[in-house]
Amino acid sequence: MVLFECQGNVDGILTGIYDAWASRLGHGNVGLRIPETGTMELFAEYRSVAPDPEKAEKVARTIRRRMGERAWQTLYQAALSSRRDRADRIYRVLVLALAPGIGADMAGRILDRLQDPDVAAVFEMSRNVGNEAHRYLGFVRFQELSGGILFSRIRPENQILPLLGDHFSNRFPRENFVIFDTGRRDALLHRAGGPWAVFEKAEMEELQPGRFSAGEEAFRKLWKGFCQSISISERENPRLQKQLWPLKYRKWMTEGEDFLSNHRTSSP
């Protein structure tokens, strides 16, 4: 068994796929592994893969051409997952989809074959990532810094920043904004009128309260007040609220602080 060790970002995974495939050792004799996780296996040879954007691009192009855009979106989202086996699972699905004799129409539909454990795993990861990104479309909160820049911090489970880029830059074309993934320390940056980009391991200074714009506090207060007054007390249901809006998101949200403390006082 030869295990290709690749980095956990999309470029790293696609390069790993490229190298494992190109090794021609036989699909049954190779595996992919993301080294930051898991234990070492005995009796395996390790090959470390340096991410190579060109190789990654080739793999991406092949997937799009052979399997279609929808399949690409699914595989791409799966690669953004935080699950440890994502690289190898994606590799296995590609082995199925790109096998000889599989026509173009079938290649894309391989992803419908939930009977297959690798397809099911990829599907599940992709759905999980998509759901998390969808939640953050609503849960991201910006604060205005004194220079007018909008700044947001989040702590998602998966690498969702690339899935937020189109949405927010289309929504706020004339704003400068930053969304900072505090766990990975990746930053999504958008310049007014320009494109967006994700920078890995970005250095962000810790924010001091004094750096917010003059109007920021007033709007925070208006919003928090609104979130309280819009609730119907006769229907109050904190358990339902918690189920739909888990505590882990609230820490990073303007109005979440209030509900965090409410929560603490109401249930010991």
Place this chain on the structure above:
Amino acid sequence: MRIAKERDLYEKLQILSDAAKYDVACTSSGVDRRGSGQGMGNCAASGICHSFSADGRCISLLKILFTNECVFDCRYCVNRSSNDTPRASFTPEEVCTLTMEFYRRNYIEGLFLSSGILVSPSYTMELLYQTLYKLRREYRFEGYIHVKAIPGAPAELIERAGFLADRMSVNLELPTAEGLRRLAPHKSRKRILAPMRQIQLGHARNRQELSLYRSAPRFVPAGQSTQMIIGATPERDYQILSVAEALYRNFQLKRVFYSAFVKVNEDALLPALPGGPPLLREHRLYQADWLLRFYGFSAGELLNEKHPNFNVFLDPKCDWALSHLEQFPVEVNTADYYTLLRVPGIGPKSARRIVQARRLGSLDFPSLRKAGVVMKRAMYFITCRGRQLAPLKIEEDFILERLLCRSSRKSGEPVSYRQLSLFDAGQLLGPPPAELDQTGVTGGDGYGSF
């Protein structure tokens, strides 16, 4: 006017959001619109929830009244003219500022603007129109706008507002004309249905225009909705659901919302409701409404004169399946899409996945789970390759008992009243099922290079 002193923006927002909260429409769904690049905002067809209030409802829109001054005296309403309650009115600028600044911080998906009747319906509608005009044209807001059409306002004004909004709604208020006469003396069914019809026809006309000129201005692109109050008047569920069905059919409404009556006024004509607002009933109506819109059920299949109310213990679909056991079990590997949809525990998404997956080989029980089927409910109603997971005789009482046992395990918990509208459409990011790429070529040896 009763505004004693100049209120600041915070106070106004408190009063006018508090006064708007009984309107249940919260969704921002139904229209996909990319931003033009010149302004601020876009719209996502699936709708986006931004927060959740303590009552567990989704917060998606800045939901406010323009004013809670009102010359009408609807008995169920907190803003009725005879109530002594603090009053306030926004200016159009204030509404624009709040919307823009909240939107910029990603607090909201857009604006929901309703209003009490200040001076007259026309006067009020004119104010709403002015506000939307300013927001769209001066502030270049391109996010979601839901606005009320005020019955009794001139058709032309409603039409113009409709070209600025994404969704319009006229509240039916109460399920029957009789109820309306009793509780809302200034309103009439006829006056409510008139703007509803106008919006429907305007929408249809606009679709035709759009098919000819793609860049024609869009009229209420997310369609219209309405809401009725449940439990303020004595209608049965069957009546209510039939009204909803007729609204979907005859007025092409996008959504009918149901609002469990919250008793805010002491009034001899209002019911006592000692148990609080009828939340479970509201929940059942939402479930049934879902069945009307996405599962091909009709109101008459779910309820009838002899059985006019929903089962408190069972959701309407399970209830229906149990009284139609002769149609079960169905074989998941062969049953058509619509038959699958009628199985408890199978929804549109999982039914679609089943149909797609079985083209590539027959399905077993684990793969059904992966397709999203809720097996604890479905297992009584399906076979898979001829086998049934609950290999026991299918009998109404037996299944009923089992289904109830399952839920009573968690009987300490309140039933989830979550509005089904939260996840209106697919949550998976990315393009909806598109045509597959047909241009690929097959590699030679399984090692076709990248």
